[in-house]
Amino acid sequence: MDTASQDQTKSVLPEGFPPAVRIKDLKAHLGQEVSLQGWLYNMRSKGKIAFLLVRDGSGICQCVAFQGDLTPEVFARAQSVTQETSLVVRGVLRGDERSPGGVELGIKDLAIVHQGPEFPIGPKEHGPDFLLTNRHLWLRSRKQAAIARVRHQVKRAIRDFFDNDGFTQVDAPIFTPSACEGTTNLFELDYFDEGKAYLTQSGQLYMEAAAMALGKVYCFGPTFRAERSKTRRHLTEFWMVEPEVAYCDLNGVMDLAERFVCHVVRHCLDKCAGELKELERDTAKLEKVLTPFPRVSYDEAAAILKRKGVEFTYGDDFGAPQEVAVAAEFDRPVMVHRFPAQVKAFYMKPDPADASKALCVDVLAPEGFGEIIGGGQRADDLAYLEAQLVKHKLPKEAFEWYLDLRRYGSVPHGGFGLGVERTTAWICGVEHIRETIAFPRMLYRIYP
Numbered sequence: 476m477d478t479a480s481q482d483q484t485k486s487v488l489p490e491g492f493p494p495a496v497r498i499k500d501l502k503a504h505l506g507q508e509v510s511l512q513g514w515l516y517n518m519r520s521k522g523k524i525a526f527l528l529v530r531d532g533s534g535i536c537q538c539v540a541f542q543g544d545l546t547p548e549v550f551a552r553a554q555s556v557t558q559e560t561s562l563v564v565r566g567v568l569r570g571d572e573r574s575p576g577g578v579e580l581g582i583k584d585l586a587i588v589h590q591g592p593e594f595p596i597g598p599k600e601h602g603p604d605f606l607l608t609n610r611h612l613w614l615r616s617r618k619q620a621a622i623a624r625v626r627h628q629v630k631r632a633i634r635d636f637f638d639n640d641g642f643t644q645v646d647a648p649i650f651t652p653s654a655c656e657g658t659t660n661l662f663e664l665d666y667f668d669e670g671k672a673y674l675t676q677s678g679q680l681y682m683e684a685a686a687m688a689l690g691k692v693y694c695f696g697p698t699f700r701a702e703r704s705k706t707r708r709h710l711t712e713f714w715m716v717e718p719e720v721a722y723c724d725l726n727g728v729m730d731l732a733e734r735f736v737c738h739v740v741r742h743c744l745d746k747c748a749g750e751l752k753e754l755e756r757d758t759a760k761l762e763k764v765l766t767p768f769p770r771v772s773y774d775e776a777a778a779i780l781k782r783k784g785v786e787f788t789y790g791d792d793f794g795a796p797q798e799v800a801v802a803a804e805f806d807r808p809v810m811v812h813r814f815p816a817q818v819k820a821f822y823m824k825p826d827p828a829d830a831s832k833a834l835c836v837d838v839l840a841p842e843g844f845g846e847i848i849g850g851g852q853r854a855d856d857l858a859y860l861e862a863q864l865v866k867h868k869l870p871k872e873a874f875e876w877y878l879d880l881r882r883y884g885s886v887p888h889g890g891f892g893l894g895v896e897r898t899t900a901w902i903c904g905v906e907h908i909r910e911t912i913a914f915p916r917m918l919y920r921i922y923p
């Protein structure tokens with residue numbers, strides 16, 4: 476239970492109100508008199524009775540005001556509260572299986588903390604543009620709060636997994652002198668007398684240095700891509716976790732990725748049952764996410780596309796239609812490995828069995844959610860990487876430090892990046908990843 480929050484809130488309670496309890500903890504207080512501190516979600520009043528749905532950020536509780544139990548002033552006040560009025564209620568908790576959370580509060584007193592004008596977001600349907608412009612208020616809706624709590628658990632599961640698996644977290648810089656994932660989507664800025672700097676697209680190159688120092692590392696933070704694409708899967712600022720492991724090959728990377736994804740899904744199923752229900756997520760689909768994940772090569776995936784008649788040019792990278800079509804063949808995430816080296820990043824190790832392919836892997840989520848992980852084994856040979864920098868027109872000076880990792884004790888190594896928003900969208904079953912981050916940054920949106 477949340478005792479800290481009770482202590483914090485005592486001093487802001489009205490005279491004579493008992494300690495506040497957070498809604499998620501109410502069940503332990505059946506029969507007791509408590510205070511709830513929150514906001515009005517919805518109110519229905521008929522004759523001698525008013526039903527107030529009060530939310531406090533941890534859940535929603537039905538509070539019932541009976542005219543006969545209250546002074547005329549308190550009953551009138553209960554009937555007058557409008558949506559998102561902040562209020563404190565005092566009352567006795569009773570079990571009620573029909574109420575959300577299984578408890579109901581019989582109101583004895585009610586104090587209004589602040590009542591403003593009509594809340595802009597009502598129960599009626601609003602368009603996505605209006606909702607995004609009011610994102611600071613939209614966050615209060617049941618659905619958005621449920622997504623925020625799932626995202627929190629996704630991030631917690633990510634940290635737990637790596638912390639319990641012998642990884643050391645290392646923070647990668649946000650300002651970088653060079654590109655990691657191609658030069659077409661860099662956010663550029665002037666960095667004093669040092670010339671151009673860029674917002675990081677990925678912490679990977681830095682994690683490679685850290686892996687040579689610590690063996691198993693991960694970074695976890697925001698990354699930036701000046702994506703000109705206006706799709707439901709792209710943000711310009713998104714969160715990525717990037718593990719990197721020394722003495723690891725592509726198979727090791729895939730083993731790690733599948734264990735990791737299963738852990739995150741299992742954790743959310745265990746911790747977010749209420750949220751997933753609120754989101755009407757079909758959790759039977761998530762229950763199927765178990766190791767081993769199918770592993771198909773790019774060539775095998777291309778054959779699937781051909782058989783299904785999906786438009787595709789052999790040799791190209793996959794876009795959403797190809798990812799969705801391949802993933803639809805499986806009931807759990809599928810790992811597509813060995814894409815053509817040509818369409819992938821400069822740092823990938825070529826397959827010794829076929830140098831036209833890279834030792835890389837994309838993990839595609841089922842149910843049309845597409846790529847959630849990209850990664851693979853890194854080129855560990857100095858001469859090869861030097862040639863790749865030339866081929867990709869990347870400035871060698873900016874990468875000297877990276878080349879040093881191949882000059883001093885180079886070893887086979889690899890890792891991957893998992894996007895938090897795409898993973899959260901998949902687990903929640905929400906269509907657009909803009910709802911999975913509190914304040915999404917997109918091509919046409921930077922407000923609020």
Ligand code: 4AD
Nearest residue numbers: 677679709710713717847848849850890891892894
């Ligand atoms: O496949 P990506 O570009 O891989 C990398 O950045 C590697 N350097 C990671 C590594 O090996 N350490 O991106 C990895 C993941 C994608 O699978 C996707 O989940 C997410 O990051 N991602 C995005 N999410 C939201 N909006 C975007 N614009 C994204 N671009 C990538």
Ligand code: MG
Nearest residue numbers: 837846848849
């Ligand atoms: Mg990718």
